[in-house]
Amino acid sequence: MTSSDTATSLQPVQSRVVVPFAGTLSGVGPLTWGQKALLRDQRDMGIPLNATGAQHLAPGTTVESVAARLGELISKQPSLRVRLVRDPQGGLCQKVFSSGEAAVEVLDFADSDEPAAVAEYTERLWQEWQLVPIDHYDQWPVRMGIIRHRGAARYQVLSFNHLVIDGTSMTYLMPDLGVGVPRVVAGAAKPLSILELAEYEHSEAAQKVSRRAMRYWESQLRDIPGRTFGEPVHPDGRLGKPYWHCRFASQAAYQAVLAIAQRSGADVSRVMFGVLATALGRAMGHDRLRAKVILSNRYRPGFADTIAQLSQNAIISVDLANATVDEVMARCRQALLAGGMHAYYDPDHLTELMARLDAERGYPAEVTLRMNDRRRTTQRWMAEEVRAARVTPADIEARLGETFFSWDGTLDTCPDQAFITIEDYRTFYLQLIFDMTCFTEKQVEDFAYGVEQVAIEAAFNPAAPAGCG
Structure with missing residues (x-):
């Protein structure tokens, strides 16, 4: 046993x-x-x-x-x-x-x-x-x-x-x-309570912030297709079920990300998003990535230490065509910065905006790719590892045997065609949900293993092509 x-x-x-x-x-x-x-x-x-x-x-x-x-x-x-x-x-x-x-x-x-x-x-x-x-x-x-x-x-x-x-x-x-270790911030003001946060969000000042965010969202949503990856083409899904969750982990990709971050000076999160975007574009045949990304609003004044749900969906758009992996990473950085500046809003306003745009377009549409970097504890460790990294091609190759992918089970429903989460482990660890009426097993597995391939290709080569679309 x-x-x-x-x-x-x-x-x-x-x-x-x-x-x-x-x-x-x-x-x-x-x-x-x-x-x-x-x-x-x-x-x-x-x-x-x-x-x-x-x-x-x-x-x-x-x-x-x-x-x-x-x-x-x-x-x-x-x-x-x-x-x-x-x-x-x-x-x-x-x-x-x-x-x-x-x-x-x-x-x-x-x-x-x-x-x-x-x-x-x-x-x-x-x-x-x-x-x-x-x-x-x-x-x-x-x-x-x-x-x-x-x-x-x-x-x-x-x-x-x-x-x-x-x-x-x-x-x-x-x-x-x-x-x-307890967080200590010298001279910090008392953080907002959850009730004070709710009161602020009903003020005219906060409503202006939300309306400004909606103008940005409108610029990103106006020309979207009905669904990010098209309509279902495999009605039976996988083994008779549409929504599947799976896992992928790669120590080789993790080492490659450290190498990319050290040679490029890019933040690890941006490197990971760039690698994910490139691998997704290759596997799905897309040369433009439009996604909802869960981002924190804690950079806003007074929010840093508040105990509340301060993460909301941002909207990003990244061109993948005719680019190197490094250029995709830079574009992801700019898209995430712009999206993060407009990720604090009243969800009721977004519902109203989407209904209006659907009516103007003549068809309902939504972004059905969601991405989330859930790393908290490992972000600090990775930053330290980047500073100390001495990764060689041999180091990466030595970890290839540890890579794994598994189909883990089904969900009853999911609003997204693809939901990609970077988990809080000291490896490149992904939790994945895919609507298998829209993808083949090969596409999903090509994406997962493609994450490792892209990272390795770009580890020591700033001219590595993205090759998407």
Whole structure:
């Protein structure tokens, strides 16, 4: 029996520890723009959108101390005391509660269970929690599990509802749960609370920002086709199912990205987007990339330390024809900068804009390619690795045997024809969702392995051609 089989067969005893919390801020307010966007994405994708993970606990840590830390964190952070409610007219709004109780789940494993199998069970559990809904109305937006084995608390498993936090918020919260170093900003003003953020977004100043963003979006959306990759051509999809998710990881591509970033001076994120755009253009036969990209709005004044969902879709457009890979990277950088400047807006305004453009065009249209760089912890590590990089062609070749691709399963629905996510691992790791009524298996796999090929081609050659279209 493999370790994976053993982990699946484990049967921990489940119990709960209830922790009270109480905070100073409470009240009811409208939804923020980020919350509106998240609810729409969740509805369209048909799956929960949670931020999850698992962490080792230091020796000597007890279940009670871990649970108490969670209670203290919820008391401290108003965003973690939010539930959605209806106003007297039936409209949706958010309520920050002043106090309450949270139930922490405890999983006790038998002494006879192997530590490796318990670790494997923990890994699977946090991945499963990504797709377990957190009820916006009846549950607190953070869920905790504690893995106890042979009398000691070994791991904590966490799931945060993206309705109230983004990835950056999560990194700010984790030190209070014993993970990472607290963020210290000398002389910083008190960050906006989630209710203050919502109040600002209903001001005339914020509405002007949103309307300005819509003018940019209109310039990008006016001439788009009905769907980015055309209409379905394979009605049966793959194995009778339309929406498939898959994974790709390449240490060789990771090493090549370090080499590209060092020789070009480009930011690693821009290098990765340039490589992805080139590989996608080659595999799908496109010489222009138009995509929605999830970007943070934290650069805006007063937003840096706010615990809230501050990421929204930006719109980018990149020409791939007659270019080198380096030129595609530069074009991605400019497109991401322009898109990021216009990624803070009221989603209701975007809905109105798209309806008007559909009417003027005479047909409905939307961008159905979405991209997301979810790296948080590895961004710092990669920047350090770029500075120290001494990558050679032999180093890259030596890692080729570690590359893998897998088809992992199906989804019931997805609003996008392709959803490409760079995950937070110290490798070039992609989570992919494709509408297989529009693509062949070969196209998807050509794209995935093409990411590695493009990165290697451009690692030491600034004149490497993109070769798209």
